[in-house]
Amino acid sequence: GAVVSQHPSWVICKSGTSVKIECRSLDFQATTMFWYRQFPKQSLMLMATSNEGSKATYEQGVEKDKFLINHASLTLSTLTVTSAHPEDSSFYICSARQGNTYNEQFFGPGTRLTVL
Amino acid sequence: ELKVEQNPLFLSMQEGKNYTIYCNYSTTSDRLYWYRQDPGKSLESLFVLLSNGAVKQEGRLMASLDTKARLSTLHITAAVHDLSATYFCAVDIPDSNYQLIWGAGTKLIIKP
Numbered sequence: 001g002a003v004v005s006q007h008p009s010w011v012i013c014k015s016g017t018s019v020k021i022e023c024r025s026l027d028f029q030a031t032t033m034f035w036y037r038q039f040p041k042q043s044l045m046l047m048a049t050s051n052e053g054s055k056a057t058y059e060q061g062v063e064k065d066k067f068l069i070n071h072a073s074l075t076l077s078t079l080t081v082t083s084a085h086p087e088d089s090s091f092y093i094c095s096a097r098q099g100n101t102y103n104e105q106f107f108g109p110g111t112r113l114t115v116l
Numbered sequence: 117e118l119k120v121e122q123n124p125l126f127l128s129m130q131e132g133k134n135y136t137i138y139c140n141y142s143t144t145s146d147r148l149y150w151y152r153q154d155p156g157k158s159l160e161s162l163f164v165l166l167s168n169g170a171v172k173q174e175g176r177l178m179a180s181l182d183t184k185a186r187l188s189t190l191h192i193t194a195a196v197h198d199l200s201a202t203y204f205c206a207v208d209i210p211d212s213n214y215q216l217i218w219g220a221g222t223k224l225i226i227k228p
């Protein structure tokens with residue numbers, strides 16, 4: 001149980017294009033989903049927290065107009081990187097919280113974005 | 117400032133040896149999580165520690181939590197090569213919309 005999928009697993013795009021990443025909780029309803037970014041050999045950096053049906057809460061320094069998050073249902077959240085540039089290249093990981101007392105986050109497999 | 121500090125950040129050890137990774141945190145929290153990350157992969161949940169004195173074991177890994185000392189340990193017994201990975205601890209932030217504060221990670225290399 002508690003499986004989270006992410007799609008695509010990798011994407012290469014040209015500078016200026018937009019990229020959408022999907023995160024789905026496959027066998028549970030996720031009351032909260034999180035989007036992280038990870039640079040090589042570093043820890044996770046939280047970008048935003050999203051609750052189903054409400055606007056995402058972005059961390060300081062994360063541009064909400066650049067990283068659009070939509071949490072349309074209890075099983076789906078999307079991150080759209082708009083007008084991507086090479087500095088947006090990174091490993092993006094989503095996680096979903098099951099909503100029980102454990103507060104455990106289950107992670108998707110990640111999406112490696114390369115912007116040329 | 118809310119901080120989670122892991123020690124060591126890098127560890128190279130021989131198979132068969134024992135070692136401990138330490139995770140200190142600065143905030144009041146009763147919940148601590150250990151995750152494993154293999155190169156190029158996402159995070160895999162290892163342990164969820166929910167109360168003071170909690171101890172959990174899975175195979176050669178054992179995790180414990182002392183909320184009074186704000187310290188968790190991940191102990192590796194008779195290490196094997198397959199345990200080579202980066203290990204992260206994370207702490208639940210009270211009243212934070214369930215966000216976690218992450219340690220920097222401990223890169224563990226186990227040599228045959």
